[in-house]
Amino acid sequence: MTVANKTLAETEYTQFKQFLEQHSGIVLGDNKQYLVRSRLAPLMGKYDLPTLSELVSKSMKPAERQLRAEVIDAMTTNETLWFRDKYPFELLASELLPEFAGKGGPLKIWSAACSSGQEPYSIAMTVLECQQRALGAVPSAGVSILATDLSPSMLERCRKAEYDSLALARGLSEERKRQFFEPCNTGTMQLKDNVKRMVNFRPHNLLDSYASLGKFDIIFCRNVLIYFSPEAKSNILRQFAAALNPGGILFLGASESAAGVTEEFDMVRCNPGIYYRKRS
Numbered sequence: 001m002t003v004a005n006k007t008l009a010e011t012e013y014t015q016f017k018q019f020l021e022q023h024s025g026i027v028l029g030d031n032k033q034y035l036v037r038s039r040l041a042p043l044m045g046k047y048d049l050p051t052l053s054e055l056v057s058k059s060m061k062p063a064e065r066q067l068r069a070e071v072i073d074a075m076t077t078n079e080t081l082w083f084r085d086k087y088p089f090e091l092l093a094s095e096l097l098p099e100f101a102g103k104g105g106p107l108k109i110w111s112a113a114c115s116s117g118q119e120p121y122s123i124a125m126t127v128l129e130c131q132q133r134a135l136g137a138v139p140s141a142g143v144s145i146l147a148t149d150l151s152p153s154m155l156e157r158c159r160k161a162e163y164d165s166l167a168l169a170r171g172l173s174e175e176r177k178r179q180f181f182e183p184c185n186t187g188t189m190q191l192k193d194n195v196k197r198m199v200n201f202r203p204h205n206l207l208d209s210y211a212s213l214g215k216f217d218i219i220f221c222r223n224v225l226i227y228f229s230p231e232a233k234s235n236i237l238r239q240f241a242a243a244l245n246p247g248g249i250l251f252l253g254a255s256e257s258a259a260g261v262t263e264e265f266d267m268v269r270c271n272p273g274i275y276y277r278k279r280s
Contacts, residue, residue, distance in 0.1 A: 082171035
């Protein structure tokens with residue numbers, strides 16, 4: 001297969017950018033054709049399509065639902081690691097779980113755009129550690145964790161909860177590896193059932209309505225908004241505010257901010273890091 005078969009005309013690339021933003025919220029910058037080539041090339045062989053142009057054109061047709069889903073899946077960035085940036089999980093353990101300990105029902109946490117599951121499972125491990133250390137520091141009614149992602153393949157990996165040595169080396173201590181994982185016959189490690197049972201996974205596009213998800217006390221949506229247009233980002237933050245209970249908490253990524261985008265949150269500075277609390 002020649003390089004020419006993997007090229008897109010400028011008009012085709014522009015159409016694909018618009019299609020991708022409309023259906024996933026992902027904003028591709030100019031001159032990112034190389035990214036499209038590298039991520040979609042494997043699908044050319046799978047669908048026996050000789051050119052990238054044909055693959056892209058076919059994926060944008062409403063009738064091609066399976067191909068469309070796989071193209072969007074391939075273009076989604078799924079960069080993640082365990083206990084990323086540390087401070088959100090430390091705050092959860094030291095301040096937020098005790099704050100919500102007297103809550104009448106279960107503490108409801110949402111991990112949005114959860115990728116391959118490291119974030120929601122890190123939340124679950126944090127809760128389990130707190131339960132083991134201090135009686136009364138966790139809501140007596142328990143903690144309910146919902147994790148969502150746009151990608152069907154990522155959700156399948158999440159539910160399987162098997163990770164290779166490279167994934168396990170990214171942010172996971174040896175102590176936590178021993179405590180929460182068990183070896184598999186394939187040479188990978190799988191999370192123990194007590195961790196897996198704490199997280200419910202389901203598909204969700206952040207551009208869609210959040211009404212069916214219910215209400216939450218804490219939302220994690222970290223290192224995701226940077227891929228969205230300003231308009232989509234504003235809409236997502238507005239929907240997060242509506243999905244949070246009064247006084248609820250929102251965690252964004254270190255390079256993301258709700259300031260200047262919405263007036264529905266107060267910024268809370270920590271040392272280190274920040275989070276956002278929904279205004280009453």
